[in-house]
Each structure stands twice: as C-alpha cells, then as structure tokens.
Amino acid sequence: MQLNEKIDQLKDQLIASVQELVKIKSVEGEAKEGMPYGEGPTKALECAIKISEKLGFKTRNVENRVAYAEFGEGEDYVGILGHLDVVPEGDGWIHPPYGAEIHDGKIYGRGTADDKGPIIAALYGLVAIKELNLPLSKRVRIIFGTNEESGSNEIKYYLAKEKPPVLGFTPDADFPIINGEKGLTTFDIVKNFGEVAEGVCNIKYIKGGNKANMVPDYCEAAIITGNMDELMETLEDYKTRRKCNMEAVKSGDMVIIKSYGKSAHGSTPELGLNAIMQLIAFVATLDLAADDKRDLIEYLDENIGMETNGESMNVGLYDEVSGNLSFNVGVIDFNEKKAVITLNLRYPVTKTYEDMIVPLEEKLKEIDLKIENMGHHKPLYYNEDHVLIKKLQQVYTEETGEEAKLISIGGGTYAKEMPNTVAFGPRFPGSPDVIHQPNEYIEIDKLILSAKIYAKAIYELAK
Structure with a gap:
C-alpha cells in the first residue's frame, strides 16, 4: 500500500x-x-x-x-x-x-x-x-x-x-x-549491623549491580583474612565444583573476590545469571565471624539464592495470564555498618500488591530486615x-x-x-x-x- x-x-x-x-x-x-x-x-x-x-x-x-x-x-x-x-x-x-x-x-x-x-x-x-x-x-x-x-x-x-x-x-x-x-515494585531491604565480631574471615564490603531492573553481571567483595592463600585456594576449589566465573586478587590485608554473571532485563531474571547472588553463595561457605553480617549472608543464600520466582521468600505468586512472579536482586551496597539491597519484584496481573507485600514483610521479620524506598505500579x-x-x-x-x-x-x-x-x-x-x-x-x-x-x-x- x-x-x-x-x-x-x-x-x-x-x-x-x-x-x-x-x-x-x-x-x-x-x-x-x-x-x-x-x-x-x-x-x-x-x-x-x-x-x-x-x-x-x-x-x-x-x-x-x-x-x-x-x-x-x-x-x-x-x-x-x-x-x-x-x-x-x-x-x-x-x-x-x-x-x-x-x-x-x-x-x-x-x-x-x-x-x-x-x-x-x-x-x-x-x-x-x-x-x-x-x-x-x-x-x-x-x-x-x-x-x-x-x-x-x-x-x-x-x-x-x-x-x-x-x-x-x-x-x-x-x-x-x-x-x-505485571505489577511492578522496586524497593530496598535494609539491615543495620551491630557490633562486629572477630572471625577467620570478615566482610569489608560487597558491592555490585547498576540498576534494580537489570540482572547484575558483576559484583565484588572484600574479605579481610589472615589466611589469604587459603581463601584463594578455597575459591578455586569452589569454582571447579560449581562451574562459576569468579576470581580473587590480593589487596593489602584483603582478598577481593570478583563475581561475573550475565545481564538480563529485570522482568526476565531467569534469562540472566545474577553475579550478586553467585557471590553471596560463595561467601556463605566461608568461616565468617558470628555476627549480623554472617546472619544476613546466610539468610540471603538460603531464602533467595539463585531463585527468580520468590518461592522461598513466600511470594511465589502465579496466574495463567502472566505466569510467575519475577524476583531480581539488582543492587547491593554492603559495608561494615549497614546493608542495602535493592530488589525488583513483578507480580502477576490478576494478583494484588497486598498478595505480595504481606507475606514478604512477614518473611523479612525473621531477620529484622526493613523495607525502604518502595516504588509501586499496579498491574x-x-x-x-x-x-x-x-x-x-x-x-x-x-x-x-x-x-x-x-x-x-x-x-x-x-x-x-x-x-x-x-x-x-x-x-x-x-x-x-x-x-x-x-x-x-x-x-x-x-x-x-x-x-x-x-x-x-x-x-x-x-x-
């Protein structure tokens, strides 16, 4: 025409x-x-x-x-x-x-x-x-x-x-x-840390991700340890067993662990590989000091891990029109005093905000995590x-x-x-x-x- x-x-x-x-x-x-x-x-x-x-x-x-x-x-x-x-x-x-x-x-x-x-x-x-x-x-x-x-x-x-x-x-x-x-939410979960305990490995920081709506393709952690060579050997063994892309370099009294993932849109996190959660999974295997930081690392690994549907966080919502809820850990800023983790959750079109937020808030109470900076768009x-x-x-x-x-x-x-x-x-x-x-x-x-x-x-x- x-x-x-x-x-x-x-x-x-x-x-x-x-x-x-x-x-x-x-x-x-x-x-x-x-x-x-x-x-x-x-x-x-x-x-x-x-x-x-x-x-x-x-x-x-x-x-x-x-x-x-x-x-x-x-x-x-x-x-x-x-x-x-x-x-x-x-x-x-x-x-x-x-x-x-x-x-x-x-x-x-x-x-x-x-x-x-x-x-x-x-x-x-x-x-x-x-x-x-x-x-x-x-x-x-x-x-x-x-x-x-x-x-x-x-x-x-x-x-x-x-x-x-x-x-x-x-x-x-x-x-x-x-x-x-889908209904769209972007928000932070925040944890303030108490006194830092002494341990074989202490977390100085974990930083990664660019935006909530992107699956992060890079994240790094600085670990303070007196056994740097042992930590690096532990990572090499872990990489071989898990077949994941990570590396470690020495920096002063710290080991910098670098995690490489695959980026994807936050609406389809299953198409990417989350570098933040890949790194959290390794850090959770270390002999960390018994304090709030260790508790948070273990909580994140056990309840989020590499899942992209939120099931272990009690928000595994689904409908036939639009499928599963999508769950993306987009950004992390974790230091010695505080952790801020930015999440991007998208819930099915026939569900409500309350269907998602009520069980999520209950789950976060297990470790006293607070929700801040909530942004919400209805389905x-x-x-x-x-x-x-x-x-x-x-x-x-x-x-x-x-x-x-x-x-x-x-x-x-x-x-x-x-x-x-x-x-x-x-x-x-x-x-x-x-x-x-x-x-x-x-x-x-x-x-x-x-x-x-x-x-x-x-x-x-x-x-």
Whole structure:
C-alpha cells in the first residue's frame, strides 16, 4: 500500500535519525539547572526535537522532561510514547555502545532497541502519513520521554499539564500486543549491623549491580583474612565444583573476590545469571565471624539464592495470564555498618500488591530486615474486546500475515503511566531479547517493518 512504499522511500533517512540519537549517551545523570535528569537525556531530547522539526512537525518541549512532535487537527489526540533515556552500557561490547555502527544489517548501540530505534520508527510512520496527506480526525503526538528507566516521573509531570491521549501505544516491548503488564515494585531491604565480631574471615564490603531492573553481571567483595592463600585456594576449589566465573586478587590485608554473571532485563531474571547472588553463595561457605553480617549472608543464600520466582521468600505468586512472579536482586551496597539491597519484584496481573507485600514483610521479620524506598505500579490489563486491542490486532495481522496473539509481560512500560495506552512491539516473536544487554542492536529490516506497522496503526487509530 501507499504507506509501505513511502516508508521504503524514507528508509535511509530513518536509519540516519536513529544513529544520530544512539550516539548520545543518555544515561540519567546528576540534575542540573534546566536538566532535570542530567545532561545526557537533555541532549537526546534536544536531538529528537531537532529531527522532528526538520521533518516538518510542530514541537513542544515541556521543561526538558518530555517533548512531543504533533501533526493534525482535532480536540482529541492519539499518543505514541517512547523514551530516549537508556540504562548504563555495562561491559562486554564488541562494537562501541554509542557508536551506532552498522554490521551485518544491524545497528548496534545502547538504545537501538530500547527505545530510540522504535520511537523514531513511529515518528517516520507519522511522516509517511503527513507526506501522503491521509485524512485524520484526531491529532497525533509522538511523545519523547527521558525518565522511563528510572521511574517515569516525567510522565506524571506531563499529565499534570496535558490531557492524556484517547488511544495510544508505546513501542517498548514485544509484538504482537501486550495487553497485560505485571505489577511492578522496586524497593530496598535494609539491615543495620551491630557490633562486629572477630572471625577467620570478615566482610569489608560487597558491592555490585547498576540498576534494580537489570540482572547484575558483576559484583565484588572484600574479605579481610589472615589466611589469604587459603581463601584463594578455597575459591578455586569452589569454582571447579560449581562451574562459576569468579576470581580473587590480593589487596593489602584483603582478598577481593570478583563475581561475573550475565545481564538480563529485570522482568526476565531467569534469562540472566545474577553475579550478586553467585557471590553471596560463595561467601556463605566461608568461616565468617558470628555476627549480623554472617546472619544476613546466610539468610540471603538460603531464602533467595539463585531463585527468580520468590518461592522461598513466600511470594511465589502465579496466574495463567502472566505466569510467575519475577524476583531480581539488582543492587547491593554492603559495608561494615549497614546493608542495602535493592530488589525488583513483578507480580502477576490478576494478583494484588497486598498478595505480595504481606507475606514478604512477614518473611523479612525473621531477620529484622526493613523495607525502604518502595516504588509501586499496579498491574495493567486490557481485555480482548477493547477497541484499542482490536485495531492493533487488525493492523499487525494485515502487515505480517501472522495471528496477533495477546500476551502479558513482566516488563513495566509507559503503558502503566499513560492512560488508554498499551505496549506494541518492537521485538518480533522468536527474536532474541537484547535490551539492557551488551551488544544491544536492532535489525534494520525489522526496524523498517516496525515503521510500516506503526504508520498503519497510527492511521487506523486517528483516521
């Protein structure tokens, strides 16, 4: 159809726009004047505005928190919402994480799939509609956020100043259609330590992880011991038996133990290997001083370990719509006085916050662990008869020839923040999950197909 042909004509321009944005390191940074989420996200927002204006759209920057490109007339609008902020790049890249290099038909870089590539694909879908002069009855906004990876606070700010869309989608998850998103919690469990006892091995610190919603791929512990060689031999024997990737180096009177895992998104912790919990498991085998620190290490190993469903913590919730609760230990900051462990739990769409928090609090009382800094987003669920679901199903089937099955996910998207919105793409069924991982990429052919799907979806929602 006309839209697909127009997208093909815009292909090179679309790719160049994605590359321009990916080259900006837009990890959240320290807030500065006029830069509420730091310099990187602000630069990315300015870049998206510049691209949108060059394409002929009206734009508005809402105090460097969120911006949008708008087209059309009408009282109501359709909203397509994506984010320009990214998680830290981490290690293990084969191509520069902010190089936006093209290799074997793929654009590599942090944000290519999550979410700079997809939101630019939607923007060019709207370009195609504009250039073809297709009639619309509603305005269309491509909305660029900058705080999705750290709480989506900019959307609260946006909704305080703007009314929500009447219909919309966020290209920030999977195809065909995400009609259910698990309840999302991020919080700290905190333990203050009493007097430090003397022992063969004493923990100086344990530090690891970048963000709650990432499976940590690195963690290290400093162990004070008078028997450094024996400790290092113990680790070598442990590694051989457990087949895990850890190493030890001497540093003064301490041994630094380094644990290497595999990163994954916090919504699918089973796809990663948690470097923090791998390290905790080894430390729990040491002859530690009999104090609060040892008690906590043993508690974490026995009740969390390498589990990713929370069963041993009494929160092994499940439903047929969305599956198991997911349990991720994302960050640890453990020193001689205090331990702060940041957790990311996502509970099934038909369960409640109380179903999760009540048994968890009871379990934490066993060792006097306190919950602090609780962040909570309720589950999202649209039934199959909703007009938004029906229209997106129609578009997906027409453009791909595949059945548009409805799926539920553990990931928390902007759909939880923006009314009348669901997650729609960009990852196609069977494609590897590369978001939040080293060597994140987007396949150019699928980027273009996404743009075609988004163009048709925008038109169907706004015509």
